[in-house]
Amino acid sequence: MPPEAVTGHWGSEGARRQAAYLGMWVFIATEVLLFAGLFTAYGVYRSVYPEVFRAAQLTMNVGLGTLNTFLLVTSSVLVALAVHAVREDRPGLGGVLLLAAALLGVVFLGVKGVEYAQHVKDGGLPGAAYRFGEVPRVGASLFFTLYFLLTGLHAVHVTVGVGVLTVLGVRSAGGAFGAESATPVELGGMYWHLVDVIWLFVYPILYLS
Amino acid sequence: MSPPAAESYLTDGRTLWSWLTTHDHKRIGLMFLGLTLSFFFLGGVFALALRIELLTPGRTIMGHLAYNRMFTLHGVTMVWLFMIPAIPSAFGNFLVPLMIGARDVAFPRLNLASVYLYVLGASVTLWGMFEGGADTGWTFYTPYSTTTGTAVLPVLLGVFIIGFSTILTGLNFIATVHTLRAPGLTWMKLPLFVWAIYGTSIIQVLATPVLGMVLVLVALERVVDAGIFDPARGGDPLLFQHLFWFYSHPAVYIMVLPSMGVISEAVSAFSRKNAFSYRMVVYSTLGIAFVGFFTWGHHMFASGQSTFGSGAFGAMSMLVAIFTAIKIFSWMGTLYRGSIAMEAPLFYTLGFMFFLFFGGMIGVAYATTSLNLHWHDTYSVVAHFHFIMVGATVMAFLAALHYWFPKMSGRCFPGRLANGAAVLIIFGFIATFVPQFLLGNMGMPRRYADYPPHFQSLHVASTAGASLLAFGFVCIAGYLAWSLRYGAVAGNNPWGSEGFEWKSASPPPTHNFPVTPEFPTGPHEYAREEVPHAA
Numbered sequence: 001m002p003p004e005a006v007t008g009h010w011g012s013e014g015a016r017r018q019a020a021y022l023g024m025w026v027f028i029a030t031e032v033l034l035f036a037g038l039f040t041a042y043g044v045y046r047s048v049y050p051e052v053f054r055a056a057q058l059t060m061n062v063g064l065g066t067l068n069t070f071l072l073v074t075s076s077v078l079v080a081l082a083v084h085a086v087r088e089d090r091p092g093l094g095g096v097l098l099l100a101a102a103l104l105g106v107v108f109l110g111v112k113g114v115e116y117a118q119h120v121k122d123g124g125l126p127g128a129a130y131r132f133g134e135v136p137r138v139g140a141s142l143f144f145t146l147y148f149l150l151t152g153l154h155a156v157h158v159t160v161g162v163g164v165l166t167v168l169g170v171r172s173a174g175g176a177f178g179a180e181s182a183t184p185v186e187l188g189g190m191y192w193h194l195v196d197v198i199w200l201f202v203y204p205i206l207y208l209s
Numbered sequence: 210m211s212p213p214a215a216e217s218y219l220t221d222g223r224t225l226w227s228w229l230t231t232h233d234h235k236r237i238g239l240m241f242l243g244l245t246l247s248f249f250f251l252g253g254v255f256a257l258a259l260r261i262e263l264l265t266p267g268r269t270i271m272g273h274l275a276y277n278r279m280f281t282l283h284g285v286t287m288v289w290l291f292m293i294p295a296i297p298s299a300f301g302n303f304l305v306p307l308m309i310g311a312r313d314v315a316f317p318r319l320n321l322a323s324v325y326l327y328v329l330g331a332s333v334t335l336w337g338m339f340e341g342g343a344d345t346g347w348t349f350y351t352p353y354s355t356t357t358g359t360a361v362l363p364v365l366l367g368v369f370i371i372g373f374s375t376i377l378t379g380l381n382f383i384a385t386v387h388t389l390r391a392p393g394l395t396w397m398k399l400p401l402f403v404w405a406i407y408g409t410s411i412i413q414v415l416a417t418p419v420l421g422m423v424l425v426l427v428a429l430e431r432v433v434d435a436g437i438f439d440p441a442r443g444g445d446p447l448l449f450q451h452l453f454w455f456y457s458h459p460a461v462y463i464m465v466l467p468s469m470g471v472i473s474e475a476v477s478a479f480s481r482k483n484a485f486s487y488r489m490v491v492y493s494t495l496g497i498a499f500v501g502f503f504t505w506g507h508h509m510f511a512s513g514q515s516t517f518g519s520g521a522f523g524a525m526s527m528l529v530a531i532f533t534a535i536k537i538f539s540w541m542g543t544l545y546r547g548s549i550a551m552e553a554p555l556f557y558t559l560g561f562m563f564f565l566f567f568g569g570m571i572g573v574a575y576a577t578t579s580l581n582l583h584w585h586d587t588y589s590v591v592a593h594f595h596f597i598m599v600g601a602t603v604m605a606f607l608a609a610l611h612y613w614f615p616k617m618s619g620r621c622f623p624g625r626l627a628n629g630a631a632v633l634i635i636f637g638f639i640a641t642f643v644p645q646f647l648l649g650n651m652g653m654p655r656r657y658a659d660y661p662p663h664f665q666s667l668h669v670a671s672t673a674g675a676s677l678l679a680f681g682f683v684c685i686a687g688y689l690a691w692s693l694r695y696g697a698v699a700g701n702n703p704w705g706s707e708g709f710e711w712k713s714a715s716p717p718p719t720h721n722f723p724v725t726p727e728f729p730t731g732p733h734e735y736a737r738e739e740v741p742h743a744a
């Protein structure tokens with residue numbers, strides 16, 4: 001262990017919390033920029049092929065997309081409640097809420113899988129594999145490529161998030177967190193809200209026109 | 210009770226394992242230094258091979274495909290494996306916590322992870338090289354990069370992974386500078402090197418994800434033939450260029466901003482004066498970091514973008530030049546009437562200032578559409594960016610290596626030998642790249658293995674210069690390796706510098722300071738009278 005005087009500055013709980021928060025915000029900024037590249041590509045091609053993109057959007061399963069939006073928003077609310085519970089020193093309740101949110105994430109992924117299966121059946125695949133007769137190939141294959149990229153990358157984030165929430169939920173239920181040590185739950189919550197917010201951009205541009 | 214602290218971070222645990230699992234920012238910095246130096250060597254070998262091929266017209270030592278692969282590997286290694294990480298990841302890691310009076314960076318484990326990510330990315334890239342290597346150039350322009358049959362995928366993947374390493378390092382520095390400054394160390398007292406690393410980190414964090422995404426898109430294009438950048442499928446290759454340069458223009462400032470930080474430190478230390486107009490230097494650092502994001506279009510003047518776009522991008526580019534000029538004035542103002550100590554770091558500093566000025570002025574000329582169209586994709590572009598990237602980054606890297614060598618190793622190096630090598634390097638550099646400006650102006654295109662005979666004399670001059678450079682590097686490697694063992698023991702502050710990092714022992718102990726340090730004065734504040742100076 002280093003001498004006390006040094007820990008007093010570096011190791012102080014306040015400085016560590018502040019660093020963790022800032023780190024998370026910066027990380028969130030990089031995540032947003034990662035998606036920004038895809039949103040840019042989407043915007044560019046939508047302005048190049050406005051009709052084709054609108055036609056392609058009409059073939060999306062709005063019902064399932066909306067269901068997924070509902071699932072994610074609900075789970076985000078649960079996570080917010082979990083953070084609140086842990087701050088109030090009720091880690092048991094927090095753990096249950098976190099696990100419930102993770103479960104909704106799993107359902108989200110299941111619904112996504114159903115949608116993907118439908119696209120595969122229709123031939124609405126990315127790039128060269130595209131063979132969906134209803135919409136002209138040039139432009140529509142780009143739409144579907146971007147659709148799969150955006151939702152796929154988002155699904156990767158959901159998967160990671162489910163893992164994070166599960167670990168946090170189990171540990172919280174075991175009493176690992178509390179009013180004094182809520183930071184991991186707060187950070188995990190921030191990550192999950194990010195996943196939610198990104199979906200709130202992905203959903204309208206892909207499903208609604 | 211805790212055992213007494215070990216004498217220095219170097220002796221605290223001597224096993225290989227203690228290095229591979231360390232969370233000590235100094236050891237991590239040193240590991241990055243070793244890694245980046247190895248890739249600098251590799252990239253240098255590729256460069257010499259290129260220069261030898263260009264010694265005579267026609268085939269000299271390799272065919273055209275081999276040449277294309279060679280310059281791609283040279284570019285990829287130098288840009289992503291050496292220049293981007295070299296100063297921030299190696300020197301930044303070592304020095305930033307020392308300079309702000311912290312015990313370590315904010316996220317030590319993340320820091321170690323970034324070393325491993327770098328190693329992983331570098332290995333994947335190397336693997337691609339052994340698979341034959343890509344032949345696209347470091348810019349991976351589509352549609353060529355999506356259709357060529359060479360090993361583009363592993364190189365893309367490697368660069369993608371290295372990008373993550375860069376992001377983690379940047380994230381770590383931002384959090385460190387914000388939250389771990391010693392009590393009383395306000396923002397306007399931060400050493401200029403810390404400011405430079407901070408500005409660089411912001412660029413890294415904001416720009417690198419976009420590069421990551423565009424690399425994924427190219428990879429996808431190769432794997433599933435997605436068509437995003439392929440006009441035949443409705444895509445647009447120019448979108449690639451926009452996204453690529455949105456990252457890569459700021460990336461050139463990722464390479465040059467840390468250098469500017471090193472130079473600010475060295476100028477103060479070797480003229481024994483406080484930095485001239487400190488605040489302006491800080492603001493110009495932030496200005497460069499900001500404006501750098503709005504200049505990418507100056508790489509696309511020849512792509513058919515609108516005249517208005519070209520004009521706007523040109524004007525924004527010139528703004529960067531103004532911020533750079535502010536820094537150059539500050540360094541000159543600091544040197545003016547200082548008590549100058551002509552040590553090796555100052556030689557490199559002066560070289561840096563000259564090359565940055567010269568290369569930057571040429572950059573301003575390029576930002577003028579009409580001149581750009583004459584020089585675009587000729588050797589003079591090659592000369593411009595080597596003037597800036599080699600002339601600035603490598604010079605600053607050498608300045609840093611010499612200035613902080615005693616801090617890191619606790620040893621001094623032979624001063625006269627170092628000065629001789631510095632002169633050699635600077636002359637070798639001029640001899641290598643000035644002929645390339647002339648070649649470009651005469652119409653020699655870049656990325657060609659062959660040329661008509663009347664270009665030969667200038668190519669021979671350039672290759673001769675490159676050999677001189679290489680010899681200079683061998684000398685440096687020789688005496689530094691020698692000094693690690695046999696150099697005179699440095700003592701805590703051999704240069705008599707007022708930089709904050711010298712307030713800890715040299716080499717520093719594991720947790721940097723026995724008690725939280727206080728920095729009552731501003732950075733680099735020199736007393737009026739002479740401080741005794743080591744040879």
Ligand code: HEM
Pocket residue numbers: 348461462464465507508526527529530533569571572573574575576577581584585586590593594597598
């Ligand atoms: C300060 C650090 C700078 C660095 C590290 C740098 C680096 C580079 C690099 C690497 C390239 C070549 C890219 C390629 O492979 O195609 C380049 C080209 C260019 N640079 Fe710079 N540059 C710097 C400053 C400037 C400034 C201040 C300006 C303008 C005011 C400028 C204007 C240009 C232009 C217009 C080109 C494109 C030339 C062409 O392809 O026709 N640069 N620079």
Ligand SMILES: [Cu+2]
Pocket residue numbers: 457458461504505507508
């Ligand atoms: Cu540029």
